[in-house]
Amino acid sequence: MATPAQAGFAFLVLGAALVIGKLIRMNVGWVQKLFLPSSIVGGFILLALGPDGLGRILGGRWAAAGIYTPQLLAVMRALPGLLISVVFATMFLGQNLPSPRKALKLAGPQVSLGFVYGSSQYVFGILLFMLFVTPVFGAPPVFAALVEIGFEGGHGTAAGMRPVFDQLGFPQGGDLAVAVATFGLVFGVILGIAFINWGTRTGKTEIVQGEAAQLSKDEQRGLFARDEHYPHAGHLAVRPASIEPISLHAAVVCLSILVGWVMLEALRWIENMTWGRHILQDGVPLQLFRFLPLFPMALIGGVLVQRLARAVGLDYLLDPAMMLRIQGLALDFLIVSAIGSMSMGYIAQYLPVFLIICLIGTLGNTIIFFVLTPRLIGRFWFERGIADFGQSMGVTATGLMLLRIVDPEYASPAFNAFGIKQLIFEPFYGGGLVTALSVPLIFFFGPVPFLIANLVVFLVALIWGLVKFGGQAKREHAERLAGVPYTKYLNAGWDDPDAAVDESELLDANIATWDGVSTV
Numbered sequence: 001m002a003t004p005a006q007a008g009f010a011f012l013v014l015g016a017a018l019v020i021g022k023l024i025r026m027n028v029g030w031v032q033k034l035f036l037p038s039s040i041v042g043g044f045i046l047l048a049l050g051p052d053g054l055g056r057i058l059g060g061r062w063a064a065a066g067i068y069t070p071q072l073l074a075v076m077r078a079l080p081g082l083l084i085s086v087v088f089a090t091m092f093l094g095q096n097l098p099s100p101r102k103a104l105k106l107a108g109p110q111v112s113l114g115f116v117y118g119s120s121q122y123v124f125g126i127l128l129f130m131l132f133v134t135p136v137f138g139a140p141p142v143f144a145a146l147v148e149i150g151f152e153g154g155h156g157t158a159a160g161m162r163p164v165f166d167q168l169g170f171p172q173g174g175d176l177a178v179a180v181a182t183f184g185l186v187f188g189v190i191l192g193i194a195f196i197n198w199g200t201r202t203g204k205t206e207i208v209q210g211e212a213a214q215l216s217k218d219e220q221r222g223l224f225a226r227d228e229h230y231p232h233a234g235h236l237a238v239r240p241a242s243i244e245p246i247s248l249h250a251a252v253v254c255l256s257i258l259v260g261w262v263m264l265e266a267l268r269w270i271e272n273m274t275w276g277r278h279i280l281q282d283g284v285p286l287q288l289f290r291f292l293p294l295f296p297m298a299l300i301g302g303v304l305v306q307r308l309a310r311a312v313g314l315d316y317l318l319d320p321a322m323m324l325r326i327q328g329l330a331l332d333f334l335i336v337s338a339i340g341s342m343s344m345g346y347i348a349q350y351l352p353v354f355l356i357i358c359l360i361g362t363l364g365n366t367i368i369f370f371v372l373t374p375r376l377i378g379r380f381w382f383e384r385g386i387a388d389f390g391q392s393m394g395v396t397a398t399g400l401m402l403l404r405i406v407d408p409e410y411a412s413p414a415f416n417a418f419g420i421k422q423l424i425f426e427p428f429y430g431g432g433l434v435t436a437l438s439v440p441l442i443f444f445f446g447p448v449p450f451l452i453a454n455l456v457v458f459l460v461a462l463i464w465g466l467v468k469f470g471g472q473a474k475r476e477h478a479e480r481l482a483g484v485p486y487t488k489y490l491n492a493g494w495d496d497p498d499a500a501v502d503e504s505e506l507l508d509a510n511i512a513t514w515d516g517v518s519t520v
Contacts, residue, residue: 043339150180378476
């Protein structure tokens with residue numbers, strides 16, 4: 001068991017890896033072209049120096065763990081499960097949350113599309129596992145959930161689900177999930193840029209035509225130009241003489257996680273007193289909430305704390321930009337530790353399964369982008385769809401980066417629609433309650449009930465989107481072919497006086513690092 005000193009030393013190692021990762025991002029061209037975050041680069045450096053890198057090269061008992069000690073590896077493996085609760089608790093803290101009615105009015109087609117993406121990854125994954133992967137390769141059915149956990153959830157969710165796989169007896173599942181998330185990040189960028197080049201050449205985009213916009217060299221290096229306007233990292237809502245502002249915000253995050261923990265313990269107590277006493281045929285008690293991780297409840301805790309702060313008139317003390325900095329800090333250390341502690345042996349053992357999972361997720365997302373997105377969204381379907389495609393490959397930051405290429409000034413409704421959609425989508429998929437419960441539900445009840453439930457969500461979201469927004473999408477496509485300029489639609493439906501204009505702060509400050517990768 002690691003001591004406090006060993007845990008502290010682990011943070012020193014992780015910090016050094018982040019610095020080296022940033023220096024590589026600044027100076028290596030192919031890393032810049034792939035827009036790899038510094039945390040990803042640093043994580044692979046740690047992985048190369050660990051038991052599956054340097055340890056395998058040197059061999060022998062004295063170098064079996066590479067340059068690490070077993071205690072250091074234990075800390076690195078445990079950190080993601082702790083830090084993911086910080087990430088989810090900060091998601092809505094400091095935000096002016098719109099009502100569901102208002103959110104649906106602003107981003108209805110985007111909401112439909114988001115649930116189609118999320119549920120389809122379970123539908124496609126479970127079907128293929130039931131019909132092919134499990135019978136041929138012997139992979140357990142719970143691995144079917146890795147499609148959504150790795151792609152839609154991203155690195156943060158993948159690492160946060162590690163303890164669940166460990167408790168259920170599938171330790172390889174957590175490492176596979178992190179590997180799937182890494183694959184989704186890289187290929188989300190590669191395919192997204194390829195789609196953009198096709199879209200700008202064929203006229204599918206509306207803001208950028210002909211050739212895709214290019215990000216500056218400083219942006220590729222992850223830097224601000226020296227003469228560029230630097231956005232505020234956060235505002236001082238309280239006087240530092242009374243309490244350091246970042247200390248106040250960190251304390252509120254801790255309070256939110258504590259609220260989530262209390263709710264989770266209450267659910268576990270209720271379960272133990274009721275259906276949890278039922279013993280299944282294999283002798284395992286039916287206890288779902290025992291395997292529910294803390295991070296989705298931390299998200300709910302954050303929402304409740306934010307609502308309470310607003311009800312008593314103290315919400316002005318919570319700055320969304322400051323919350324974003326805390327979230328980004330947790331994300332970077334989460335990712336570098338998750339990748340650095342991956343077991344490549346598990347990935348090699350399940351390499352065919354890993355490749356099939358990646359193929360399912362990539363192919364399904366691509367089909368939805370090209371086939372369903374233009375049927376749900378009219379004008380700006382490409383701009384609005386590319387953001388969701390990038391996020392559904394595992395990284396929200398990738399979706400926003402792709403959106404910026406095709407809509408540099410955020411002139412279309414794509415950025416707003418995407419952000420509002422996240423408010424409705426995130427509590428369920430991409431790390432929400434559905435994601436968190438997917439593995440224990442499949443483990444206890446088998447894949448069929450969970451497949452049916454997600455198939456219902458998929459069909460409802462798709463049919464609702466086609467019926468409610470499909471006709472409007474057809475009319476807008478026809479108007480575009482008739483030559484109606486896109487400027488007619490730039491503010492349509494977004495200048496409602498009841499639409500909470502100050503929600504722009506929410507969008508600008510919060511969604512840039514959702515799902516596990518910072519925009520560094």
